[in-house]
Amino acid sequence: MDRKEKNKLKKYLLLQRDLGFEEFYLPESSRPAGKITVKRLGIDRFSEAESLFQLETTIKRCKRCPLGKTRTKFVFGVGNPDADIVFIGEAPGRDEDLQGIPFVGRAGKLLDKMLAEIGLNRNDVYIANILKCRPPENRDPESEEVDECLPYLIKQIKLIKPKVICSLGRVAAQRILQTTMSLGAMRGRWFDYHGIKFMVTYHPAAILRTNSYMAGALQDLRRLAKTVNSMENGSK
Ligand code: SF4
Incomplete structure (x- = not known):
């Protein structure tokens, strides 16, 4: 997954999470290798306010x-x-x-x-x-x-x-x-x-x-x- 794809995925996940969704479906081709974590995707913690x-x-x-x-x-x-x-x-x-x-x-x-x-x-x-x-x-x-x-x-x-x-x-x-x-x-x-x-x-x-x-x-x-x-x- 290159940087552009990673940014796109990050935006998508951030929006979904803020809309209240807690589980996401990602097609095989969009899944980064290894475990996906909020930290790894660089999503900040404002949603925990x-x-x-x-x-x-x-x-x-x-x-x-x-x-x-x-x-x-x-x-x-x-x-x-x-x-x-x-x-x-x-x-x-x-x-x-x-x-x-x-x-x-x-x-x-x-x-x-x-x-x-x-x-x-x-x-x-x-x-x-x-x-x-x-x-x-x-x-x-x-x-x-x-x-x-x-x-x-x-x-x-x-x-x-x-x-x-x-x-x-x-x-x-x-x-x-x-x-x-x-x-x-x-x-x-x-x-x-x-x-x-x-x-x-x-x-x-x-x-x-x-x-x-x-x-x-x-x-x-x-x-x-x-x-x-x-x-x-x-x-x-
Ligand atoms: S708050 Fe951040 S994302 Fe929103 S318009 Fe300003 S710089 Fe852009």
Whole structure:
């Protein structure tokens, strides 16, 4: 097994483990000689973190992808560590990169207003992105960057154990659900993400560009709030 194949296998195993799978099937041709151990594959131990604080402390100097070298600040996530609702965006922008907090620019202020419409504020929910570091010039995340970073988000979700996840925009939803469906096809539906209800709405930045999306986004959030309210207490 050469280095490239080993890296590919490492990413696959890391993602599977963070998705909760404990046993893996590997075809004969993909099996390295000898015993496979986490240490041997170079997989770090962030998945053993028992709290968000511990996880953040473990990964905040991450340089698993090139964005680790160009970021100003690492943007872990913010909000209630025991939230019923987790909102997930795409990646930090300029303001977020400077402050180290997700959704603090114009889009973030709009998100705050949208939350207020359903009687919530950012201390009631948890907000994160699929990437923890800003892509230069706010370009779209590269697949390799998401592959490296997504396990961190999955671990955050496992620690928070929300009742509902709401993707802000198409990109985060496609990467988390591993689908190529359009935003239009995903909106208005509930998906199941490892037992957690998952829905998609417009990214606030898209609403800033196209005001007419606001009505639909608020409709989505009201549906989300209604669903969370109707779910039985004590299931966490
Ligand atoms: S984007 Fe994620 S994987 Fe890449 S350096 Fe930042 S924290 Fe690490």
